[in-house]
Amino acid sequence: MRPKIEIEYCPKCGWMLRAAYMAQELLTTFTEDVYGITLVPSEVNGRYQVRVEQSIIFDRKREGRFPEIKELKQLVRDVVSPDKSLGHSDKK
Numbered sequence: 001m002r003p004k005i006e007i008e009y010c011p012k013c014g015w016m017l018r019a020a021y022m023a024q025e026l027l028t029t030f031t032e033d034v035y036g037i038t039l040v041p042s043e044v045n046g047r048y049q050v051r052v053e054q055s056i057i058f059d060r061k062r063e064g065r066f067p068e069i070k071e072l073k074q075l076v077r078d079v080v081s082p083d084k085s086l087g088h089s090d091k092k
């Protein structure tokens with residue numbers, strides 16, 4: 001069973017487009033590796049979290065910033081397909 005990813009974002013903060021962009025990037029990179037990505041409008045103001053299954057892999061409040069797409073791809077890869085090469089997005 002391939003894992004599901006959730007991006008929970010604050011709609012009041014106007015972060016839906018950011019979440020949609022990140023979902024598109026992740027789906028393009030992990031087409032064969034994930035079941036799907038769900039965008040979840042949060043009821044908590046200021047929330048932006050990315051989860052694989054139930055594990056939070058990025059939390060904006062904890063980190064004090066949004067993830068860079070390269071960083072987010074690495075975090076997802078490390079959970080869903082650790083041996084996958086990300087090409088130019090891999091750590092150097």
